[in-house]
Amino acid sequence: MQVNTLILGAGAAGLHAAAHAGPKTLVIDHAKAPGEKIRISGGGRCNFTNLGTTAANFISQNSHFAKSALARYTQWDFIDLVDRHGIAWHEKTLGQLFCDDTAKDIIAMLRAEMEAAQAQLWLNTSVEEVRHDGDLFHVRLSRDGKVGTVKASALVVATGGKSIPKMGATGLAYQIADQFGLAVTDTRPALVPFTFSDEKFKPLAGTATPARVTTQDGTSFDEALLFTHRGLSGPAVLQASSYWHEGEDVTVAIAPDLDLAPLLKDQRRDQGRKALTTALGVHLPPRLVEYLSAEIDLTGNVGDISDTRIDALCETLAAWSLKPSGTEGYRTAEVTLGGVDTDGLSSKTMEAKAVPGLYFIGEAVDVTGWLGGYNFQWAWSSGYAAGTAIAARLG
Template identity: 40%
Template sequence: MDADAIIIGAGACGLMCAVQAGYVGKKVILLEKGDKPGAKILISGGGRCNYTNLYATDEQFISANKHFCKSAFTQWTVDDTISFFETYGIQGKEKTLGQLFPEGKNAKDIVEVFTSICTDFEQQIICGANVEEIEQTEGAFTVQYIRSGKSRFIKAPKLVIATGGLPIPKMGATDFALRFARKHGLNIVETAPALVPLTITGKDEKWYAQLSGNSLFCRLSNDRISFEENILFTHWGLSGPAILQISSYWRRGEQINIDLLPGNNISDLIDAERQYNGKSLLSAVFNRFYSKKFTDAMAKFLPVEKPVASLTKPELELIHQTIHLFKVKPAGDKGYDKAEVMRGGIDTNELSSKTLECKRIPGLFFGGECIDVTGWLGGYNFQWAWANGFVIAQQL
């Protein structure tokens, strides 16, 4: 045997698994297709890396089995993540909605924590390794990979596949885990881009495009969930935190409801303006909350240049409905190129929730994004990856 385990994929899950394996005295070889470990970590949070979320629970995760992630989060908590990084000089600073960023440091420092610990434990990280074949014989896995044009073989009794999902192909994302799972008869929950911008086409396309660059705090909802965060208008549709969040719960053909003024009642604001100065235009009320560009664009739907005192009852009802129940029917999404994560993946019924070991193939473990567990925007998916890495390492 060349090691106690082979880990394929040096992302968040694979790196944590290698480190935690070192803590329990296990030797691993980490194979990474890219030219450096932690590629997706390095671009997260705009290069600052929101490495966990203070409010992470199983409630912020999407899966066909919503209970599956509970065991991993019991074994490795948010406090464990915070303590782990603090031990290596990373102090967390809370940003929006519980997101924790490394204070005075960035994503490179997060990756450096893992690579330096791997060096200390003599865990081998091999970059530029393209895995070609995996065979299991006599209680061991033999992995064939190509590096620098040469074919090489390594062997270990345990194998971890933590190759991530399909988003951001330019960062080296592949369907390796899904292909391997299908080849061995494992069930796959249908995959799709998640935490992804949504596109608008057709007759409304120009209306959205003219607002490109405008950001607005809104409440978005559908039949499943609601989020209150900013949306961002773009020349091809909608983006921003609220859109990315609800995209994970959106399906093609469905409508999204947008409250353009959460926490306020536009009817009450108009009534107050009428009492103060009935000659004021509706646009004057709007301009307190929206950019002039957005107010002007609303003229397509509403009488924004009409004095508030002159607004009829049907007009007042239309204003209320438009502001608090603005309806959007996206044409699609921006695909895996722009998605932050993948929804769906290897069916959790194929894995032990306590160990993440494949039920049909003893000694094989799947971890991270390739599993049908998808977190919200804001550090949740990192918490899942760290927890997976820890859980799997205890079994190696």
């Protein structure tokens, strides 16, 4: 069988690319259903983009690489597509957009766009071998117990990274890149909870608080922090994990937007007989205050503490130094940091510079977004860039 375009991977990037790649496009995936990471994202409602998307929200060895694709297919373009399909959505904090109903609406929309473009989808299909004869790509596939070869003028690798292996994630994209001489940057789990080998936060599991988490390079995120049986999670921690390296400390500021010192001084004047722990428990989660009392001197009544002690306490709460032993790894990581080196790709088309007709898109590439819909926007933008380039090239 011969097609114009063969797309490996029926995730967000692959499905979107298929709608733009032109006639005789085939998408294959080893999963039983397309868009599985879309389905589970955002608590089942899919945080499909972010209103504030810019290249500054992405991590890459080349900080400029994402600019072209993001400019050519913006968050507003995807929102327009969602609106045209009648999918209701709402905005949460920090520009994050979610479906009102279900993430399955996004998958159905992408399937409808594919079908309108007359692209085919084969599921339960795995890649056995990829080769290139100088003109066409020959991809040997195993489908329904049968093995056959599909020839294609363009091959798009949209198989993602290593995150969430239970969803079928593999390193196939990196293997294909290596086969064709493209470099792959170091990869590691990102947007992932921190772990502590001593399970020091187990007594606080389930407790959440606003926090600022700062990594050793000075990058900070102000969002919620969640204590877990194994360590730390929550948006602020997930964001920071993308900038953290093994062996480094992180600094946690508890309730950074709360000007705690004057509040405690007011309580000292008006409620002096209250225990300091009780006074703090008005402003911070009581379980956290109880936990901290084992590490910080919180004895006595609030009426008996000096300005100096209040200021010192607030400084401690604003600079709690912690050293994670690691992360929960690819098992729970939302994305993979790193990937196919952008030096070998065209930022306008996502095509390999040294291998005409070979494209890498989405999470497979060394472009990793922040938490909050940015990685989906990269999937839409990079998929569009490759799809439209292929359509123009093959006519």
